[in-house]
Amino acid sequence: MSAIEHVSDQDVMCQRCKEAKAILKARSEFHCKQCYLRLVRGKQRKQMSAEKYKINYRKSSSGELEKVLVAVSGGVSSLVLLDVLGNLLLEQKQTHRGLQGFEIVVVNLDERELNSLNADVSSSLEMILPRFEPVKISFKTISLDSYVDLSSLNEISIENDFSTLANPVDVQSCTFIDLLNKCQNKSSAEDLLTIVCEKLLLKAAYEEGCGTIVYGHTMTRTANEVIALTVKGRGSSIHKSISNRTEMFKDKEIDIIYPLRDLLFAEIDEYAKLSDLKRFVVESEVVKSRVSKNLTIRDLVGNYFSNLDATGYSSTASTVMKIGQKLGSPELKIQTSCKLCGVNIYQDPKGWLKTITVNDPAPIQTDEEKEYLEMYLSATHQSPNQAINGDKIDLCYGCITTLNGIRANEGFVWPIEPDLNLSYSRESTEVEKQQVLDEFVLTDTEE
Structure with missing residues (x-):
């Protein structure tokens, strides 16, 4: 069913x-239509039932409201989340004499060039936000190039014994897309992009004074993450990647919440149809391959859950999510943290990899084999005694898996613990919107 x-x-x-x-x-x-909309909105209110999201007359009058960063990609789930939160604030204003429980700051990471989006997310937001007037909602679009700190760029390589090395490089100019294009495959690029998005949103929340970040991840998306993280070797971070949690960024605690986690994507999609949100959805124009090996891990798992829903097994997503929620952090002592993604490392991944893989070639025994080896090294511009330069850095098992196949002199460059300096490619506030409207107001002397 x-x-x-x-x-x-x-x-x-x-x-x-x-x-x-x-x-x-x-x-x-x-x-009926209204009862179904209330059902979906009720799921969000259950996840955000803390006092700091409720009406507080003292805080409302003094302007000390909790600021909530809403991550909007332009997809169905994120637009539904924005609609649900906007309607909640609108209801609060109507029933509490113009007061509201919290403020919303909408942040979009500009992926238009990266994913060849069919529309500008900012244009969609400009058409959606007037629905919630007189609630004031500002939005900002952050360039992905904000993650590119030229002083932190390093060429990363992995030795045969799985030691990871980083060698600083001097680059005068570089874009984020340039870096991502150096990845070995689509799954690696997707994994690194996820890391970048999370860090940029944390930075944005910190700069905007937001104590909460909300994502539009559904139950289906959460189940997808459980399986995808397992496949990518990031099982130790499943417990924190799918659950409501608190992250520390510099000196500030920021709550991460998934208000739609109790709803399947099919239920969210139906809400979008009933709320007339589908026409605002921004989608990629890149046609996904039908060949499995050309798809990312997340795409493969997403197709799996879509097929389950179509054949009446949608409850599988709920089962997977509940299993994932039972996972906790490893009981081992933290050794260090990953320089690429920042997760805690509880066990040296090199030791584990050495026990499950054979990464060294068989010894050369004949002249013919030696000749073939020299031909191969000549073709790849390598020397049999070539030493790999660079300082050793700590990478988690997941990042080593993501960078699988990378060797020295292949040009893979990536920021190591960059100093983020957010670049806003689009910023809209109520003041800006009023200025635009004033330009179209005719005076008594104009026709």
Whole structure:
């Protein structure tokens, strides 16, 4: 049975309000449009039930409201999350004499050039935000080039014994896309992009004074992350990557919350249709390959869950997510942290890799084998006694897996613990919007 079933029988009544005609069946109940919208909005309120998100007359009057950063990619889930939060603040203003429980700062990471998006997310936001007036919501678009700190760029290589080396490079100019194009495959690029996005959003929250970051991840997306992180060798970080948690950035604690985690993607997609949000969705124009080996790990797992939903096994996502939630942090003592992604390292990954792999070639025994080796090294511009330069750095098992196959002199360059300096490619506030509107206001002397 699919997660959402549309009702064609006009005589079926909503089981919640018992007044309007039901239009769909979800979670074994018939719902009318308004009751279904309230069902989805109620899931968000359950996840954000802390006092700091509720009406506080003292804080509201003194301007000390909690600031919530909403990560918006332009996809269905993030737009639904923005709509749910906007309607909550609108309801608070209407029932509490113009007061609201928290403020929203919408942040979009500019992926238009990277993913060949069919529209500008800023344009979609400009059309959506007026829905929530008089609630004031500002949005900012951050360039991914903000992650490129030229002074932190290093050429990274991995030796045969899985030691990781970093050699500083002198680069006068470089874009984030230039760096990402050096990745071995699409899954590696996707993994590094995820790390970059999380760090940039934490930095943005810190600069904007936000105590909370909310993501639009659904139950389906969370289950996808559990499997994808396992495949990518990041099992030790599953417990923190899928659960509501608190991150420390510099001297500030920032809560990370997934308000839609109790809802399947099919349920979110239905909400978007009923709320007329589908026309604002921004999608990539890159046609995904039908060949599995050309897809990223997340794409493969996403297709898996889509097929489960289509065949009536959508509850599998819930099972996977619940299993992932039972995981905790390793009980071992923290040795160090990864210089690439920042996760804690509990056990030296080199020792583990040496026990499960054979990375050294068989010894050369014949002249013919020696001749072939020399031909190979000549073709790859290597020397059999070539030493790899650089300082040893600590990388976690997941990052070593991501950089699998990288060797010296192949040109893979990446920032090591960069000093982030956010670059805003687009910034809109209520003041800016009013200035634009004033330009179109005709005076008594104009026709």
